[in-house]
Amino acid sequence: MSQSNLEFTFEGQKITAISGQSVGAALLAANQRILRKTRFNENERGLFCGIGVCFDCLVVVDGVGNQRACLIEVKSGMRVQRQVGSDA
């Protein structure tokens, strides 16, 4: 079976992942389900379509906002944060 072989941070907290996993998948595996808060109502959002269509899983990766967690592959040492509002 597969092994965790990468480490990155989410909101400053260490998360382990497997090479080839998306940020969204690795976060879900770590039971991190809230990926962002919306611009107007500040509602929680997470993975929805899972394949890059809906743009609901937007996170900030190494300071760059509007990244789709479902598409972006985890890299060792990545700093991922929840996106609050429209951008970082």
Next chain:
Amino acid sequence: MHNVVIVGAGPAGLSAAIAAAAAGAPVLLIDNNPRLGGQYWRLASDAVGEQGGQHYDLATGLMLINAVKARKEITVLSGAQIWSATHKDGINTLRVIQNGVEKIINTANLVLCTGAYDRTLPFPGWDIPGVMTPGGLQSLLKGHGVLAGKRVVVAGSGPFLLPVAAGVIKAGGEVVELLEANKSNRWLLSPFVMLENIAKLKEAFYYIKTISQAKVRDRFSSAVVAAYKNSEGILESVDVAKISRNFKIKKVRNVKCDVAAVGWGFTADTSIAGALGCSQIVAKDGGVVVKTDENQQSSIAGIFVAGEITGIGGAELSMAEGVIAGISAAQFVGCKVEVLKAHRKRRAKKQRFADALIKSYPVKAGWITWLNEQTLICRCEEVSTQDLKQAISELGATDSRTAKLLTRCGMGLCQGRICGRSVVDLVASELNISPTDTDRISAANRPIISPIPLGVLAAGE
């Protein structure tokens, strides 16, 4: 000889690539995923490892993928996102971003196999983390080895719910409920087509066996009609309703779960074809698809289309269409090759099955009664049912386009991919009219195929 340029490496695109290469044409295969196979044969990375039991027919997928990799006539561009596509004087220009660098591809011929994504319907609480599409749940299992939650409700309509529920069980999760909105015996509407495609019934029984062995509570004429969150903002439970033939709520009970995967069939991703100017039509299920002729050619000479973007029909129909599109494209660039009668026969058989399924799993208008005033319709721009109704009753919108401009419904980052179809239905229902094909086609078209950072553009110029 010119390249045959193919977009999308799912069942249709892989089949087209092999057919064109076999005919002697050099092929450029562009795909936005890191690995070949599309959504249907979504493969995990080597480190994650193949996920046992998540694929019914992986052997066919691996055969096609390996054939594409082995053929020296085929060049693959993976992880490549097309953000713009234009057609002028017989030349198609694709702007592709791969690893942050833009490439421009000019080609007279093109095979579009861009697939489909889950069709969703809005309902109260559908924006809560934990509510997701069945396709999303499956892609996490197939591609990443991650089960989205322990207690899963799978709901909506269509045969795709079966492999999704079976996949959850195989991965060690619990399917708390499996809910099909339509009646159980609807596939009997087309008995001869079902017998003709007996292999597909075998596939269905394969999933049903897994589901019944796990003693899953499965219900027909039932749907998830509301979702609720806990104090942290995460999904806690859903309302499950017994519904009428027309999807009106009859009786509701609450079910605790941490994932609700709700989907209503699929919507074709016609973005690139639409941007190029290919004629689109409204299919029997109300979805917008690309118009084709018997050789899989679109309304524009040299642009061929295959797979789900010509009508939702599953992997086997996609493969049958892909072969014909690949041969036609090879012919277009000068290869001496012809579409055979056998190819057309195979496509016709799969098409009959696809038509039967669409007839068996309709989405009825009663879903609109599940909404309340606060229910979000557009998730991106946070536009509610009330906002949309106001645009009609107070601001005088008389069509979905105007309602969209007034409310920004469908003008967010997803460009209406998620809500477009529902908005058309809602606006028409509010005005007590039937949506026109023009409304539906206009809602399916978008100027930019995929939003990209401006920095990439600046660097490319």
